[in-house]
Amino acid sequence: MSLLSAQGLTKQFNGLLAVEDVTLEIPEGQVRALIGPNGAGKTTLVGMLSGRIAPSAGTVIFDGRDVTAWPAHKRISAGMGYTFQITSVFPNLSVWENVALAARRTLSGRSDMENAVSASLERVGLIDHRFEEAGDLSYGHQRLLEIAMGLAQAPKLLILDEPTQGLADSEVAAFNQLILELAGSTTVLLIEHNMDVVMQVADFVTVLDAGKVLFEGIPDDVKANAAVQAAYLGGGDAAA
Amino acid sequence: MDFGPYLMLATLEGTVTAAVLALTASGLALVFGVMRVVNVAHGEFFMLGAVLAWWVTHIVGGSAAIGFVAALIVVPILVGVLAAVTDMTILKRIDYDPERTIVATIGILYILQQVTLMTYGPDARPVTPPFNTRIALPWFEFVNGEPGIYWPWGLSITSYKLAVIGAASVVLMGLWLLMTRSKLGLLMRATEQDRDMALAFGIPVERIYAVVFGLGAAMAALAAVLIVPIQQAHYLMGADPLLLSFIVVIIGGLGSLPGTVLAALLIGLSDGIISVFFSPTLAKILATLVVAMVLVFRPQGLFGAKRT
Amino acid sequence: MSGDMRKSLLLHGGVLVALFTLQFVLPAYHHGNLARIMVLASYAAGFNLLFGYTGLLSLGHALFFAAGLYGMGLAMSQFGAGTGLALGVGVFLGALIGGLVAVLALRTEEVAFMIVTLMFAQAGYLTILYFGAYTRGDEGFVIAQADRVFLGRDLSNPQSRYFFAFAIFCVSFVMCLSVVKSRFGKVLVAIRENEERARMLGYDVAKYKFAAIVLSATLSALSGAAYGLLFGYVGASFASVQYSIFPLLWVLLGGAGTVLGPLVGTAFMFYLIDLSSGVTTAYMLIAGVVLVVLTLFAPQGLLGEMRRRFWKWLP
Numbered sequence: 001m002s003l004l005s006a007q008g009l010t011k012q013f014n015g016l017l018a019v020e021d022v023t024l025e026i027p028e029g030q031v032r033a034l035i036g037p038n039g040a041g042k043t044t045l046v047g048m049l050s051g052r053i054a055p056s057a058g059t060v061i062f063d064g065r066d067v068t069a070w071p072a073h074k075r076i077s078a079g080m081g082y083t084f085q086i087t088s089v090f091p092n093l094s095v096w097e098n099v100a101l102a103a104r105r106t107l108s109g110r111s112d113m114e115n116a117v118s119a120s121l122e123r124v125g126l127i128d129h130r131f132e133e134a135g136d137l138s139y140g141h142q143r144l145l146e147i148a149m150g151l152a153q154a155p156k157l158l159i160l161d162e163p164t165q166g167l168a169d170s171e172v173a174a175f176n177q178l179i180l181e182l183a184g185s186t187t188v189l190l191i192e193h194n195m196d197v198v199m200q201v202a203d204f205v206t207v208l209d210a211g212k213v214l215f216e217g218i219p220d221d222v223k224a225n226a227a228v229q230a231a232y233l234g235g236g237d238a239a240a
Numbered sequence: 241m242d243f244g245p246y247l248m249l250a251t252l253e254g255t256v257t258a259a260v261l262a263l264t265a266s267g268l269a270l271v272f273g274v275m276r277v278v279n280v281a282h283g284e285f286f287m288l289g290a291v292l293a294w295w296v297t298h299i300v301g302g303s304a305a306i307g308f309v310a311a312l313i314v315v316p317i318l319v320g321v322l323a324a325v326t327d328m329t330i331l332k333r334i335d336y337d338p339e340r341t342i343v344a345t346i347g348i349l350y351i352l353q354q355v356t357l358m359t360y361g362p363d364a365r366p367v368t369p370p371f372n373t374r375i376a377l378p379w380f381e382f383v384n385g386e387p388g389i390y391w392p393w394g395l396s397i398t399s400y401k402l403a404v405i406g407a408a409s410v411v412l413m414g415l416w417l418l419m420t421r422s423k424l425g426l427l428m429r430a431t432e433q434d435r436d437m438a439l440a441f442g443i444p445v446e447r448i449y450a451v452v453f454g455l456g457a458a459m460a461a462l463a464a465v466l467i468v469p470i471q472q473a474h475y476l477m478g479a480d481p482l483l484l485s486f487i488v489v490i491i492g493g494l495g496s497l498p499g500t501v502l503a504a505l506l507i508g509l510s511d512g513i514i515s516v517f518f519s520p521t522l523a524k525i526l527a528t529l530v531v532a533m534v535l536v537f538r539p540q541g542l543f544g545a546k547r548t
Numbered sequence: 549m550s551g552d553m554r555k556s557l558l559l560h561g562g563v564l565v566a567l568f569t570l571q572f573v574l575p576a577y578h579h580g581n582l583a584r585i586m587v588l589a590s591y592a593a594g595f596n597l598l599f600g601y602t603g604l605l606s607l608g609h610a611l612f613f614a615a616g617l618y619g620m621g622l623a624m625s626q627f628g629a630g631t632g633l634a635l636g637v638g639v640f641l642g643a644l645i646g647g648l649v650a651v652l653a654l655r656t657e658e659v660a661f662m663i664v665t666l667m668f669a670q671a672g673y674l675t676i677l678y679f680g681a682y683t684r685g686d687e688g689f690v691i692a693q694a695d696r697v698f699l700g701r702d703l704s705n706p707q708s709r710y711f712f713a714f715a716i717f718c719v720s721f722v723m724c725l726s727v728v729k730s731r732f733g734k735v736l737v738a739i740r741e742n743e744e745r746a747r748m749l750g751y752d753v754a755k756y757k758f759a760a761i762v763l764s765a766t767l768s769a770l771s772g773a774a775y776g777l778l779f780g781y782v783g784a785s786f787a788s789v790q791y792s793i794f795p796l797l798w799v800l801l802g803g804a805g806t807v808l809g810p811l812v813g814t815a816f817m818f819y820l821i822d823l824s825s826g827v828t829t830a831y832m833l834i835a836g837v838v839l840v841v842l843t844l845f846a847p848q849g850l851l852g853e854m855r856r857r858f859w860k861w862l863p
Contacts, residue, residue: 050748052748071752072747072748073747073748073750073751073752073753074750074752076747076748076749076750077750082748084745084748088742088744088745088748089742089745090738090741090742090745091741091742092741093737093738093741097734100734101734101735101738101746101749102749104731104734105749105750105751149749153749153750
């Protein structure tokens with residue numbers, strides 16, 4: 001059964017079609033990558049899935065329920081986890097409190113909450129930084145903190161919007177490892193520019209171009225597809 | 241007096257209020273439009289204009305007309321320079337943060353008001369108008385089915401009040417030309433559109449801000465000089481123009497000059513006419529609530545056209 | 549972490565003990581002042597919950613203070629309510645108006661929110677003037693001494709008055725401390741720091757803001773009702789813009805988002821104005837200068853600066 005299912009999602013901005021009639025099915029436990037050139041409508045599509053942007057047409061079904069009319073916070077409560085493309089942490093709060101805010105919504109017991117926070121911080125390797133203010137962390141560490149906040153919510157679906165942007169190579173490798181560990185237990189929707197990451201961690205890839213689904217398939221098929229090559233891989237930012 | 245002539249009188253008086261209000265509110269709108277900050281001390285620049293007008297006419301002495309003309313020229317410049325200095329020493333340093341600017345201008349409000357109280361004192365003082373001929377106004381009535389004209393007792397206006405309406409119109413036209421035709425206006429509009437872009441193009445944004453803030457205050461001061469022969473100068477007189485300017489600027493769509501003038505006419509006229517039917521307090525309550533509701537339900541009324 | 553808890557408990561407990569003890573040592577004049585300061589500091593604490601912790605700047609809190617004041621006063625003068633009931637009416641009226649303002653004003657943000665709250669408060673002030681037949685307008689009315697008896701104690705008596713003011717302050721102080729330590733309070737801080745992030749962690753931001761406004765309004769109304777009861781006077785000036793600006797001034801001065809800040813700021817400003825009013829009638833000049841200097845040099849306020857420099861653990 002699909003955990004997330006989107007049918008005919010469309011978004012118009014002042015008459016311009018940013019996303020046109022996109023249908024997606026993400027089965028439970030899958031790591032799905034969403035790729036496409038800049039301006040393909042990835043952020044708009046994810047915005048509609050998470051509830052930050054209202055669709056002009058189409059429906060979103062999450063965990064068996066029609067959530068199209070739900071505001072973002074209600075979808076998150078229902079089990080979506082979302083990390084921002086541009087880091088969005090609480091800069092004046094400690095690293096610990098950042099993650100605790102994420103964990104506290106679902107876990108009421110104090111020790112459960114503290115365990116979840118420690119576990120998430122350990123998983124991304126930030127446990128030694130827990131007393132620092134989030135705003136003082138390096139950019140790469142803030143990205144990892146974002147991911148830890150996503151993990152601490154123990155979501156059914158974790159949406160990661162370009163999580164490896166700005167990470168060093170060693171950090172990217174650690175990130176890949178993390179996703180591979182999550183695979184199977186958590187469903188992941190990964191918006192990613194870095195093709196190496198996609199090839200390593202994704203079970204299935206959706207390629208978006210000019211607001212439409214251009215191709216869907218396993219990573220190797222995506223690599224081999226000529227249309228994808230032309231639209232994306234062969235394009236200007238293929239190396240990105 | 242019959243109702244018809246009474247309404248005509250209220251309309252005329254309302255137009256005088258509207259003219260002065262349009263000047264004051266345009267200053268506030270200009271500052272918000274270009275700088276995106278709310279100047280809560282705007283009413284005090286108005287008050288300062290009135291009080292300084294009294295000082296200048298007092299010092300110049302001689303005929304009322306000479307003193308008044310001197311005030312008309314000197315006072316807006318003085319107030320404008322003071323405001324520009326305030327901008328450079330205070331607002332620039334808090335980087336025009338919208339919320340901190342409000343707090344800082346509340347502080348400036350009290351400083352200006354209280355310094356005036358300490359120097360000028362608590363009295364209300366009049367300024368003699370340069371000319372003040374009473375002009376009787378005609379009304380018509382039907383006598384045996386034939387329309388006829390008569391001069392109802394008390395239906396009159398002074399030449400000075402008419403001059404205020406004229407002067408305000410001329411100044412507003414001048415401001416409009418400045419904004420649309422001059423190089424300075426072009427720079428202002430560029431800064432208004434996109435501050436960072438303006439900076440990138442080498443526009444001296446900080447200097448533009450100081451000029452705009454000074455100009456906005458000077459408009460309020462000019463309005464006050466015009467009104468002070470009708471209303472006396474007092475250190476607490478800034479509150480009403482501030483509130484009314486807020487109302488006008490919000491209804492007019494913050495920052496838009498034509499919208500502001502239109503809204504000033506609406507408010508100025510309805511203020512006069514409403515108070516014929518209601519007590520002034522009730523009229524104020526209603527006006528305040530209506531404007532709050534405009535902000536709540538049509539926030540684009542505040543920020544001009546909806547931006548996406 | 550628990551060491552910080554202990555320090556915080558010691559400091560805040562110490563402040564309460566000191567305030568309690570001061571009534572036995574202070575000369576009459578300062579004794580009366582401190583009672584006044586404690587009630588006004590409770591008002592500032594209510595304002596601080598919204599401004600300091602949630603990050604919502606209201607310029608119309610006098611509306612809530614006056615709702616408590618007039619709710620209490622009119623219940624007595626018009627309906628002959630007893631002291632306890634009148635106090636309850638005032639607090640309830642404040643909460644009710646708080647809810648109403650919240651529903652409307654929360655549709656706006658930032659500068660528009662500030663202006664809308666300012667305008668609602670202005671409408672409230674004018675309404676009090678309009679119904680002068682009942683409120684006696686600008687002049688206000690006096691609460692008879694017979695009506696100022698609560699739980700068998702005459703509140704016009706300085707000792708009882710100090711004690712009651714202290715009790716009100718304790719209520720607001722302990723409430724603020726527990727809110728700040730609670731999950732609810734931590735979400736409020738999260739909203740202040742990064743609203744969009746809080747929303748995308750699954751928190752219903754609108755609901756939290758609504759609750760914060762109602763709670764803040766209720767505390768403000770409690771202070772207003774207590775103020776009228778303790779000092780025996782209900783007047784329109786407490787509903788004016790000035791009384792919306794005062795809590796902002798006190799909180800900014802003491803330190804927004806600190807539990808002790810409102811008390812420190814209120815006491816500091818009270819004595820500053822008290823001292824200067826002996827010299828000049830233009831004492832509001834001091835308020836103006838302090839506001840400007842604070843925004844320029846110490847936007848964190850006295851305790852905010854202390855926290856930044858020395859006491860990281862200060863709640």
